[in-house]
Amino acid sequence: MIWLLTKTLRAITTLWLVVTFVFFVLRLSGDPTLVLLPDDIDEATRDFYRQLWGLDRPIMVQYWSYLGALLQGDFGISFRNNLDAFQLVWDRVPKTALLTGTALLISLAIGIPLGIIAALYRDSWIDRVVMAVSVFGFSMPNFFLGILLILVFSLNLRVLPSSGSGTWAHLIMPAATLGISFAAQFARYTRSSMIDVLNKSYMRTARSKGAGPLRRVNLHALPNAAIPVVTILGFKVGELLGGAVITETVFAWPGIGRLLTSSVAARDLAVVQCIMILLAFTMVVANMLTDLAYGWLDPRVRVGAKAGAR
Amino acid sequence: MSYLEATDLARSYQVGRAGFLRKPRSFFAVDGVTLTLNKGETLGIVGESGCGKSTLARLLLGLIPADRGVLTLQGQQTLGVSETEWRALRRRMQLVYQDAAGALDPRMSVRTQVEEPLHIHGLPLDGAERALQAVGLFGAMADRYPHELSGGQLQRVVIARALALEPEILVLDEPVSALDVSIQAQIVNLLMDLQRDFGLSYVFVSHDLSVVRHISNRVAVMYLGRIVEDAPRDQLFADPKHPYTRVLIDAAPKPDPSTRRAIRLEVGDPPNPADPPAGCGFHPRCPLAVDHCRKEAPELRRVAERRVACHLVSEPFG
Numbered sequence A: 001m002i003w004l005l006t007k008t009l010r011a012i013t014t015l016w017l018v019v020t021f022v023f024f025v026l027r028l029s030g031d032p033t034l035v036l037l038p039d040d041i042d043e044a045t046r047d048f049y050r051q052l053w054g055l056d057r058p059i060m061v062q063y064w065s066y067l068g069a070l071l072q073g074d075f076g077i078s079f080r081n082n083l084d085a086f087q088l089v090w091d092r093v094p095k096t097a098l099l100t101g102t103a104l105l106i107s108l109a110i111g112i113p114l115g116i117i118a119a120l121y122r123d124s125w126i127d128r129v130v131m132a133v134s135v136f137g138f139s140m141p142n143f144f145l146g147i148l149l150i151l152v153f154s155l156n157l158r159v160l161p162s163s164g165s166g167t168w169a170h171l172i173m174p175a176a177t178l179g180i181s182f183a184a185q186f187a188r189y190t191r192s193s194m195i196d197v198l199n200k201s202y203m204r205t206a207r208s209k210g211a212g213p214l215r216r217v218n219l220h221a222l223p224n225a226a227i228p229v230v231t232i233l234g235f236k237v238g239e240l241l242g243g244a245v246i247t248e249t250v251f252a253w254p255g256i257g258r259l260l261t262s263s264v265a266a267r268d269l270a271v272v273q274c275i276m277i278l279l280a281f282t283m284v285v286a287n288m289l290t291d292l293a294y295g296w297l298d299p300r301v302r303v304g305a306k307a308g309a310r
Numbered sequence B: 001m002s003y004l005e006a007t008d009l010a011r012s013y014q015v016g017r018a019g020f021l022r023k024p025r026s027f028f029a030v031d032g033v034t035l036t037l038n039k040g041e042t043l044g045i046v047g048e049s050g051c052g053k054s055t056l057a058r059l060l061l062g063l064i065p066a067d068r069g070v071l072t073l074q075g076q077q078t079l080g081v082s083e084t085e086w087r088a089l090r091r092r093m094q095l096v097y098q099d100a101a102g103a104l105d106p107r108m109s110v111r112t113q114v115e116e117p118l119h120i121h122g123l124p125l126d127g128a129e130r131a132l133q134a135v136g137l138f139g140a141m142a143d144r145y146p147h148e149l150s151g152g153q154l155q156r157v158v159i160a161r162a163l164a165l166e167p168e169i170l171v172l173d174e175p176v177s178a179l180d181v182s183i184q185a186q187i188v189n190l191l192m193d194l195q196r197d198f199g200l201s202y203v204f205v206s207h208d209l210s211v212v213r214h215i216s217n218r219v220a221v222m223y224l225g226r227i228v229e230d231a232p233r234d235q236l237f238a239d240p241k242h243p244y245t246r247v248l249i250d251a252a253p254k255p256d257p258s259t260r261r262a263i264r265l266e267v268g269d270p271p272n273p274a275d276p277p278a279g280c281g282f283h284p285r286c287p288l289a290v291d292h293c294r295k296e297a298p299e300l301r302r303v304a305e306r307r308v309a310c311h312l313v314s315e316p317f318g
Helices: A003-030 A032-036 A041-054 A058-071 A085-120 A125-139 A142-156 A169-196 A201-209 A215-252 A256-265 A271-298 B053-061 B085-093 B110-120 B126-134 B139-143 B151-163 B181-198 B209-215 B235-236 B243-251 B293-295
Strands: B001-015 B025-038 B042-046 B068-073 B093-097 B167-171 B203-204 B218-223 B228-234 B302-303 B306-308
Touching: A003 A058, A003 A271, A032 A041, A041 B053, A085 A125, A085 A169, A085 A256, A085 A271, A085 B209, A142 A169, A169 A215, A201 A215, A201 B093, A201 B110, A201 B151, A215 A256, A256 A271, B001 B053, B001 B203, B025 B053, B025 B203, B025 B228, B025 B293, B053 B068, B053 B093, B053 B167, B053 B181, B053 B203, B085 B093, B085 B218, B093 B218, B110 B126, B110 B139, B110 B151, B126 B151, B126 B181, B151 B167, B151 B181, B151 B228, B181 B203, B181 B209, B181 B243, B203 B209, B218 B235, B228 B235, B228 B243
Parallel strands: B042 B203, B042 B218, B093 B167, B167 B203
Antiparallel strands: B001 B025, B001 B068, B218 B228, B228 B306, B302 B306
């Protein structure tokens, strides 16, 4: 219980730091009225909008009133279209969730089995091929891979749409672009973690018990090898969201990432802040889930668990 | 009657990788070991680090393949058998080794791990409880995870795990070396009790002469992958024949610090097994070596109850 309380307190602190940092950095980055309003507009109109958006007040006053509004669930108004910033962002969430979720599934479904196979056939040609491909996979920047895929599958072969999000066909390339580098990373982590575990004495013990290869891998090797991989998974969720920003831009995928790039360019402060808070919140939750999964997987880090409790 | 019988067992390892224009070099960790284990007895195997003791232990269990040699259990071949036969053999021969903490899966309660071999072989699980009680682990202790137990308790778990299948032979590879001396005594006495109660045969591998002397009926001394001397315990300790055995026994710490050593090693370190000396493997360090020792490797010759491999030991022993 105390564990959950400290975790929650830390999570709230993290979110507050993110809010504060984003708030001040955005306000240092320039005057939104210069970007949003036409160049030839008179100063009086600019002042009108500055007053309307509250930009004329001292920055600390803006900060406290923003924090106060946040605590009541008010994320502010988009400068561009006067819509509720949270609603604007929230409408895009399903698209991004679909993209990153599919990418994560692809990367796990490809990366983990490949890592396991590479570890089991360590130093064989299978291992070498898997590792060579994985170097290629994660050294390829995803904007480049995305453009390459568009060239091949949209322009030359004309089998997949290059942008948009209407059908399943639209999902294939962005999800693959985002997923491949993670698949490569998961393959590497899984391989090294598996090799580590396979060399442990308890694997030899399992063999001397008479356990067959399948049982040894499934019951002893995989659960133990999963521990470090799960830890990394928590961090990777953050990277995945970061990758989504670029991938969504390349494929014109109407998710949070593309909203973020356009909002930053337009100095649409409330929207950017809202997205950043949402991303930070997702990260925090992902890491808490990782911690929970970690305790479940590894009895040595189980906090407050009584001996013998399952 | 001999029970477990090894004839000319050998196992080599590669040193480094094969490269372009480079042949991988290999060396024999165990080089032609012949030994027998009788039912209900304890065969101690002693030697320095790197002499091939642990490799021999694993060869005896069939956990690693042998390069050559024959291994029989009650006349039945145990090397190169099918997977099914090999698994059936696992029920009869079990391994206990030094690193008890590493030998246990950190994610499973110790009871689950003691039960696992029974699961695998389709035996009733109550054997686990009996095995745990036999090693002195009762009740809630068995539901703990490895990290919640002490070194001595872990070694008991490892022994219980080996006992659960009711094997006939236990190969114990340095089973007490990692433990405190007081715990060592507990475990050694436990092993002796278990041997009496269950009629087990032990192969007890150790570098600790005093422990081996305490538990063994017979002792084999290994040097550079070969057995150099093999004799009933009391004979070996009272009257060691091979110079290496004499050095080894003499080097063991004695309660009286003023005791003078009768015989000393010429060179401190054992030779590199990848590049063994010609002739007798021990000659560079042997204080008694003569020319003949540098040219020809001595055979392991049997005399009465003893076997010894040394040119200088003439028949009859004198």
